[in-house]
Amino acid sequence: MTMRADVAGLSFRGRTASIGFARGPFIRISAGENRARTAGKPEDEALALREATRSAAEQIAELATAAGGEAAQILEFQVALLEDEDFMHPIFVDIGNGHAADAAWLSALDAQIEDYNSADDEYLQARSSDLADLRDRVLHILRGGERQAPKIPRGAVICADDLPPSRFLEIDWSAGGGLALLRGSPTSHVAMLARARGIPMVVQLGSLPDGATALLDGESATLELDPGAEQIALFERRREAHRKSRASARAILRRPAATWRGEQIRLLINIQQVEDLDHADAQYADGIGLMRTEFLLSGPGGMPDEDTQYRAYEAVLRWADGKPVTIRTFDAGGDKPVAGFTPDGEANPFLGLRGLRLCLARPDLFKVQLRALARAATRGNLKVMFPMVTVPAELEAARALFAQAVADLQAEGIGAMLPELGIMVEVPAAAMAIGDFKAAFFSIGSNDLAQYVLACDRTNGALGNLIDPLHPAVIELITRTAEHGRRAGVPVSLCGDMASDPACVPQLLHSGLRELSVNAPSLAQIKQTIDRLSHGGSGG
Amino acid sequence: MDMLETSAEGPFVTGKVRLIHAAGMHARPAVKLTKLAKRFQSQVSVRASETADWINAKSVAKVMALRAPRDATIEFKAHGEDAEAAIAALIDLVATDFPDAGA
Numbered sequence: 001m002t003m004r005a006d007v008a009g010l011s012f013r014g015r016t017a018s019i020g021f022a023r024g025p026f027i028r029i030s031a032g033e034n035r036a037r038t039a040g041k042p043e044d045e046a047l048a049l050r051e052a053t054r055s056a057a058e059q060i061a062e063l064a065t066a067a068g069g070e071a072a073q074i075l076e077f078q079v080a081l082l083e084d085e086d087f088m089h090p091i092f093v094d095i096g097n098g099h100a101a102d103a104a105w106l107s108a109l110d111a112q113i114e115d116y117n118s119a120d121d122e123y124l125q126a127r128s129s130d131l132a133d134l135r136d137r138v139l140h141i142l143r144g145g146e147r148q149a150p151k152i153p154r155g156a157v158i159c160a161d162d163l164p165p166s167r168f169l170e171i172d173w174s175a176g177g178g179l180a181l182l183r184g185s186p187t188s189h190v191a192m193l194a195r196a197r198g199i200p201m202v203v204q205l206g207s208l209p210d211g212a213t214a215l216l217d218g219e220s221a222t223l224e225l226d227p228g229a230e231q232i233a234l235f236e237r238r239r240e241a242h243r244k245s246r247a248s249a250r251a252i253l254r255r256p257a258a259t260w261r262g263e264q265i266r267l268l269i270n271i272q273q274v275e276d277l278d279h280a281d282a283q284y285a286d287g288i289g290l291m292r293t294e295f296l297l298s299g300p301g302g303m304p305d306e307d308t309q310y311r312a313y314e315a316v317l318r319w320a321d322g323k324p325v326t327i328r329t330f331d332a333g334g335d336k337p338v339a340g341f342t343p344d345g346e347a348n349p350f351l352g353l354r355g356l357r358l359c360l361a362r363p364d365l366f367k368v369q370l371r372a373l374a375r376a377a378t379r380g381n382l383k384v385m386f387p388m389v390t391v392p393a394e395l396e397a398a399r400a401l402f403a404q405a406v407a408d409l410q411a412e413g414i415g416a417m418l419p420e421l422g423i424m425v426e427v428p429a430a431a432m433a434i435g436d437f438k439a440a441f442f443s444i445g446s447n448d449l450a451q452y453v454l455a456c457d458r459t460n461g462a463l464g465n466l467i468d469p470l471h472p473a474v475i476e477l478i479t480r481t482a483e484h485g486r487r488a489g490v491p492v493s494l495c496g497d498m499a500s501d502p503a504c505v506p507q508l509l510h511s512g513l514r515e516l517s518v519n520a521p522s523l524a525q526i527k528q529t530i531d532r533l534s535h536g537g538s539g540g
Numbered sequence: 541m542d543m544l545e546t547s548a549e550g551p552f553v554t555g556k557v558r559l560i561h562a563a564g565m566h567a568r569p570a571v572k573l574t575k576l577a578k579r580f581q582s583q584v585s586v587r588a589s590e591t592a593d594w595i596n597a598k599s600v601a602k603v604m605a606l607r608a609p610r611d612a613t614i615e616f617k618a619h620g621e622d623a624e625a626a627i628a629a630l631i632d633l634v635a636t637d638f639p640d641a642g643a
Contacts, residue, residue: 077567077600080574086599112601121607123566130567275562308558311635 009227012205014180016221017191020200021239022178023232024155026214026225029167037143039100046092049101052141053082059137060166067169071193074165077127078134087112102142109135126185133164152177157214157223165190173199178216180205180223249524253284258530260509265530268324268517270495274312277319279520287324287381289517290443290495291316293369294331297338303365309372317380324381326443326517328424329369329398331387333358335459341365350457355388355424360397370405374416382419385443389423392436425492428452431477434484443517444481446496450474469498470507482512493517502529509533552619555627557634558611559588565608569638574600576633582620584630588612597630 039045057079064072064079081087087108094104109131116128152158154175160167162184171177179194184203194201200218211225215235219242224231258265268289269282276282296304296312304312317325332338333354341362346352359366373384386398399421409416425431426445434442446469451458453474456467468474478494485492493515498504500522508516509530518526561569565588577584577597585594588608594617595602608614614634618626633639 080571080600087601
């Protein structure tokens with residue numbers, strides 16, 4: 001759609017598929033047409049199709065080898081389709097009935113593409129461009145065409161209706177460039193390829209006039225055609241700002257560790273569910289400081305069985321590949337009710353049966369989780385922590401149940417072990433009597449700690465100004481816990497929202513914390529914050 | 541979890557597993573599933589709901605057409621000499637979320 005025409009060039013807006021900036025010649029490409037075949041003898045037509053699919057599979061395999069990684073996996077789908085007897089059989093039947101190879105192939109593929117396009121699922125719709133790619137490749141061979149790479153100047157902004165993945169891979173992107181699609185989808189394979197290559201891509205631009213040069217801004221999803229000097233200057237300013245922020249954040253992430261006053265600050269991540277590990281920055285974390293397990297309770301099957309839980313824990317340990325993973329046992333209750341698990345009708349759920357209190361009250365359900373964790377402990381660097389612990393007796397009761405689960409499993413001949421056990425420090429009584437707990441580590445839950453110290457329900461918006469995690473009383477308890485850890489040689493970390501807030505991080509370091517667990521998207525910013533504190537002089 | 545049952549086609553083995561893949565049964569999982577199914581001699585069928593028709597687990601086009609969303613229960617049925625091994629391998633593939641190695 002046209003946004004404005006009051007400046008030299010025209011500006012169009014679509015949807016972002018891949019962030020980045022490209023400025024270059026504007027080139028339109030389209031799939032070439034060849035002459036249709038005249039049907040020969042059915043045997044000859046069948047042979048022609050067989051040979052065409054074989055050379056198509058070879059071409060695709062070559063592309064896949066050259067491209068590697070994700071691109072190779074995408075192309076595998078096309079090869080799999082060519083090798084699918086159920087899919088190919090009706091086409092050969094059609095040929096047997098006197099149809100030309102290209103016509104039979106075309107109608108089968110068009111029907112499949114139509115089917116994918118009519119799906120509700122955007123993901124499946126996006127797959128139709130892979131099918132169109134395969135359709136055109138085989139058709140081209142059947143019609144005697146020589147496939148050649150499109151002649152495209154380097155660094156061009158390429159415009160097409162939609163672009164198949166194999167065409168994307170044939171284009172030389174080494175000098176940059178961008179992709180402006182009239183249709184297309186942000187979830188298509190070609191969008192994934194563009195993101196992986198860092199090629200800006202904007203889709204669903206509608207119809208576009210011709211132009212000689214273009215500015216493509218993947219961030220704001222705009223395409224500007226034949227821009228004037230003012231548009232170019234603004235574009236370059238946006239590109240430079242983007243480049244700087246990306247470069248500094250990424251560079252920071254790649255450094256091995258953050259340090260402050262010569263001490264290493266370990267930065268771990270919090271995850272809500274296994275899929276959170278897909279975040280691109282997760283790989284740069286020093287481990288997982290908090291894996292919540294409540295998501296397991298909200299699945300369609302009700303309470304998850306031991307194997308389901310084990311698979312989730314094991315998947316995270318496998319991903320961590322030896323880095324520490326701290327899993328927190330079910331923290332239901334409070335503002336996280338779970339049908340069939342948490343009690344109904346509590347007047348003050350935050351002061352009620354929640355966290356470890358609830359688990360100890362329901363040993364039948366707790367035992368299932370402890371068994372799954374005991375099995376997972378043999379598969380990586382697992383630590384387990386209990387939430388909402390008030391007195392040492394609760395930790396010891398949980399430890400006894402855990403030890404019993406390990407003994408039961410071993411008696412059944414199943415590999416199991418007791419992991420390191422720690423507690424969340426979020427009840428003020430626990431923070432004040434921290435020396436009484438025989439825990440292998442402490443993790444400060446600053447959200448709940450602030451709520452209980454300040455007597456403010458953290459879900460009550462009217463108390464927003466009062467619930468300040470930097471209140472001296474909260475900081476006092478954090479500092480006390482960190483000092484105890486240092487004296488006793490017990491690691492202390494903090495996994496609440498404070499750790500992901502650049503405004504709170506200086507205070508946490510001053511309080512003596514050397515390990516923070518943050519949300520994956522905040523990792524770069526927090527690492528940058530610590531870096532600036534240690535190099536900017538304000539950290540003293 | 542596997543059960544040995546008998547139908548008109550003779551004894552068969554079944555098994556079910558929850559699809560944990562975030563995007564559901566899309567192209568890459570479908571390719572991995574069909575490739576693995578093809579390694580076995582047995583006839584292997586799959587469906588994504590108890591009322592649906594069984595389809596050939598060796599056909600990528602058919603497996604894509606299942607349109608199985610995340611959290612769907614995937615059922616397998618196999619008959620043939622290596623039916624039990626086929627079911628075990630396929631269940632493992634889905635349960636471990638289609639790992640890259642060895643697929």
